[in-house]
Amino acid sequence: MSKISLVTLALIVTTLVSVIIALCFGAVSISPTQVLDILLPWLNQQNPNPVYSQIVLELRLPRVLLAILCGAGLAVAGAMLQQVTRNPLADPYLFGISAGASFGAVAMFTLFSSLSILLLPLAAFAGGLLAVLVVISIAGRSAFNQIERMLLAGVASSFMFSAGSSAMLYHSDPQAAASILFWTLGSFSQAQWSSLPAPAIIISGSILLFFAFSRQVLAISSGDESATTLGVKVGKVRLLMLIASSLICAIIVASAGGIAFVGLLIPHVVRLTLGQRQLNNFIVVALFGGIFMIYVDLMARTLLENQEIPLGIITSAIGSVFFLFILKQRNQRIN
Amino acid sequence: MTSPLLQVSNLCWQVNNKAILSDINFTVTAGQFVGIIGCNGSGKTSLLRALYRYTKPTSGQILLAQQDIWRNSAASIARQVAVVTQAPSSLPYRVHEVVAMGLTPHKKLLEGENAQDKQRIDDALSQVDLSQFAHHSFDTLSGGEQQRVLIARAIVQQGQLLIMDEPTNHLDVHYQIDILKRVKQLNTTVIASLHDLNIASAFCDHLILLDNGKIIAHGTPQQVLTEPLISQVYRVELSVTKHPIHGKPHLLFHYQGNSCQK
Numbered sequence: 001m002s003k004i005s006l007v008t009l010a011l012i013v014t015t016l017v018s019v020i021i022a023l024c025f026g027a028v029s030i031s032p033t034q035v036l037d038i039l040l041p042w043l044n045q046q047n048p049n050p051v052y053s054q055i056v057l058e059l060r061l062p063r064v065l066l067a068i069l070c071g072a073g074l075a076v077a078g079a080m081l082q083q084v085t086r087n088p089l090a091d092p093y094l095f096g097i098s099a100g101a102s103f104g105a106v107a108m109f110t111l112f113s114s115l116s117i118l119l120l121p122l123a124a125f126a127g128g129l130l131a132v133l134v135v136i137s138i139a140g141r142s143a144f145n146q147i148e149r150m151l152l153a154g155v156a157s158s159f160m161f162s163a164g165s166s167a168m169l170y171h172s173d174p175q176a177a178a179s180i181l182f183w184t185l186g187s188f189s190q191a192q193w194s195s196l197p198a199p200a201i202i203i204s205g206s207i208l209l210f211f212a213f214s215r216q217v218l219a220i221s222s223g224d225e226s227a228t229t230l231g232v233k234v235g236k237v238r239l240l241m242l243i244a245s246s247l248i249c250a251i252i253v254a255s256a257g258g259i260a261f262v263g264l265l266i267p268h269v270v271r272l273t274l275g276q277r278q279l280n281n282f283i284v285v286a287l288f289g290g291i292f293m294i295y296v297d298l299m300a301r302t303l304l305e306n307q308e309i310p311l312g313i314i315t316s317a318i319g320s321v322f323f324l325f326i327l328k329q330r331n332q333r334i335n
Numbered sequence: 336m337t338s339p340l341l342q343v344s345n346l347c348w349q350v351n352n353k354a355i356l357s358d359i360n361f362t363v364t365a366g367q368f369v370g371i372i373g374c375n376g377s378g379k380t381s382l383l384r385a386l387y388r389y390t391k392p393t394s395g396q397i398l399l400a401q402q403d404i405w406r407n408s409a410a411s412i413a414r415q416v417a418v419v420t421q422a423p424s425s426l427p428y429r430v431h432e433v434v435a436m437g438l439t440p441h442k443k444l445l446e447g448e449n450a451q452d453k454q455r456i457d458d459a460l461s462q463v464d465l466s467q468f469a470h471h472s473f474d475t476l477s478g479g480e481q482q483r484v485l486i487a488r489a490i491v492q493q494g495q496l497l498i499m500d501e502p503t504n505h506l507d508v509h510y511q512i513d514i515l516k517r518v519k520q521l522n523t524t525v526i527a528s529l530h531d532l533n534i535a536s537a538f539c540d541h542l543i544l545l546d547n548g549k550i551i552a553h554g555t556p557q558q559v560l561t562e563p564l565i566s567q568v569y570r571v572e573l574s575v576t577k578h579p580i581h582g583k584p585h586l587l588f589h590y591q592g593n594s595c596q597k
Binding site: 211212213215216218225230233275 | 384387388412413416418420427432437444
């Protein structure tokens, strides 16, 4: 068995164990054996506590699954964008997707507040896609051969949408502003079974697409000219990968808000621990992202009693410290 | 008579109305080792880029095995033409991973590597004597070794034409000779741009001398490496002698004259 298969297996086991741990904790603590009884009722003769059963199956499990999906999606989108742009600072939100989605959500909140609960995810998704369309039209079709133009167009559209959101928020009432702020920092508190299929389909479909093009993407990561001589249509592949990453981010922002730093952090953790080549192993990247997000969400709902901490605060705080720690370890190994 | 492997006719390339390549015509037959020489900025790299379908010429035609390269897909050209560009300064991958990239044009989406591919990668690495470095990081190798890794990648790519852009750039004289010897042993058709005229003379069957995007002369080293031509194009004074061992022209430069400045 190769080293990387072992790592993958270990990550899968860690994910499963982490899910059980995450299901145990919350406002009520439930023991791991009880959780297993609830999850695997056919192994058990006695009926589990129906209230606990309700908590685990209807409240915590969809939430944990959404956390895995979002962590995995942000991580693979980040890994993909870092490779096709050859820019280690590329992040799913760099192309204005987050700003666009927030714009959509804020517009929905302030202009049609009565419909907001129902249509908020849809508005965020539309806003995210709008931002990508703006980037593509600013940059022009040929720009996918010029990475810098693409990145600058992303930064520009990001600021444009932020300006729009800020203007609308400034003119809205303080209560709406507070709930928008909570939403833009990210939360899984709205997770239900019915909100899982859309992100699950888009994220797993994109991972499959990323695997299909992994050879081309690897070639692009070693240089556009070199990739062209290997028969890769660099501009087209890069555009396709950008669109897939954007879809992932738009659906994540729509389901859980803007969760910062994960798309940047997880690819770097993989790069620094397992090597650059594994950035192209999207299963490993997805599992890293999923595990990280399970614990981030666990902290979000357990650190403060009776109160949720927005995910973005935790991911940024933990992420930046962890990131510096890994960089330091790495420096020591080199010296 | 067999038809040429590569046929370039009336090739022109202009950028912002400035002619980079004008009216280039030449043919390459299978098995030839063709050197492209000329001053910096004479259009060597531009010509090679047109040949390996990286830049589309303004006019003219490039036929590879009787087929217009722009009528075929990028992948189908990549299966026939392998390219070794000047070694990138950094590739964060292991040596065998870089060599495996040569499989890219041969693989369908989602298709994995089979035992035969792995064998091909191992064979290519042993052909360039780098088997023991297979699991080393590409970045830790010397310039000459990196160039050999890229040649192994080209071997895996299995083209019938190998194009090399200044493959001996930045290499010491040992590696300059080592690299070109290895390439010659591949018994494939090679087009390489070269700076060192004596090296070009020793290794190439055919030379193309470029100046300002035009072909000034082409033919055997004896026909191209003459005192009037080289002194005019490179603006140096020189004497041409016969190399005592291989018998091809050997250039002795007079170091008092003007250099290649314009």
